[in-house]
Amino acid sequence: xxxxxxxxxxxxxxxxxxxxxxxxxxxxxxxxxxxxxxxxxxxxxxxxxxxxxxxxxxxxxxxxxxxxxxxxxxxxxxxxxxxxxxxxxxxxxxxxxxxxxxxxxxxxxxxxxxxxxxxxxxxxxxxxxxxxxxxxxxxxxxxxxxxxxxxxxxxxxxxxxxxxxxxxxxxxxxxxxxxxxxxxxxxxxxxxxxxxxxxxxxxxxxxxxxx
Ligand SMILES: Nc1ncnc2c1ncn2[C@@H]1O[C@H](COP(=O)(O)OP(=O)(O)O)[C@@H](O)[C@H]1O
Ligand SMILES: [Mg+2]
Numbered sequence: 001x002x003x004x005x006x007x008x009x010x011x012x013x014x015x016x017x018x019x020x021x022x023x024x025x026x027x028x029x030x031x032x033x034x035x036x037x038x039x040x041x042x043x044x045x046x047x048x049x050x051x052x053x054x055x056x057x058x059x060x061x062x063x064x065x066x067x068x069x070x071x072x073x074x075x076x077x078x079x080x081x082x083x084x085x086x087x088x089x090x091x092x093x094x095x096x097x098x099x100x101x102x103x104x105x106x107x108x109x110x111x112x113x114x115x116x117x118x119x120x121x122x123x124x125x126x127x128x129x130x131x132x133x134x135x136x137x138x139x140x141x142x143x144x145x146x147x148x149x150x151x152x153x154x155x156x157x158x159x160x161x162x163x164x165x166x167x168x169x170x171x172x173x174x175x176x177x178x179x180x181x182x183x184x185x186x187x188x189x190x191x192x193x194x195x196x197x198x199x200x201x202x203x204x205x206x207x208x209x210x211x
Pocket of ligand 1: 150
C-alpha cells in the first residue's frame, strides 16, 4: 500500500490528482479525486446516465483497459504516450502508475491549454506536426484530443515533444476502429481535425497583441 496522503500533488486535473511516486521520482501516480470516484459520480448522476452503473463511471478502470489494449497490439513507442506500469493500491484509492515526463531542467511540463495562449513558437509548431504524424502512422486511438490532456515536454530549449497523458483508448460503443484500419484512420483524421480547431482557438488573436 502506497501512502500519498500528506504529499502535495504536482498537478490536479478535472478528475484526478497526480503525484510523484514516493519511491521513484521518474514515475507518476494518479488517483481519483474524492469527488470523482465512481461511487460519488453515480450518486449525483441523473436521468439515463444512472443506467451506466458504477463501472461506467470508473475512469481509472477505463484507462487501465486502454493500456492493456495497447499492450495487446504490441505497442512499443512510448515517445508520445507515457509507459504504464500498472495499478497500485494507495491510501487514496486505486492508483495508476505511469512514466512521469519532465523537461530538460527536471521541471513539470505545461499542458497545451497552458502554453498556447502564450503564442505559437517554432519548437511547438514542430512538436504539433510530429505528434500528428505519429497519431496517423501508429493509428493511435484516443478519445477527444483535448489540449489540457497533452503536455509540451521541452527535451531541450528548442526541441519540444507532445505527450498525451489522458484520454487514451477508444470511446466507440462498438469498437470498429480496433478491428479495421480504415475505420481507425478515419477516426484519427476526425480527432486531428478537431484538435487543430482547439489549438487555433487557444492561440492569441492579433487583437490580443494590440495595446
Ligand atoms: N505522466 C505525466 N507526466 C507529466 N505531467 C503529467 C503526467 N500525467 C498528468 N500530468 C499533468 O497532470 C494533469 C492532470 O492529469 P490528467 O491525467 O489529465 O488528470 P484528469 O484525469 O484529472 O484530467 C495534466 O494536465 C498534466 O499537466
Ligand atoms: Mg485530463
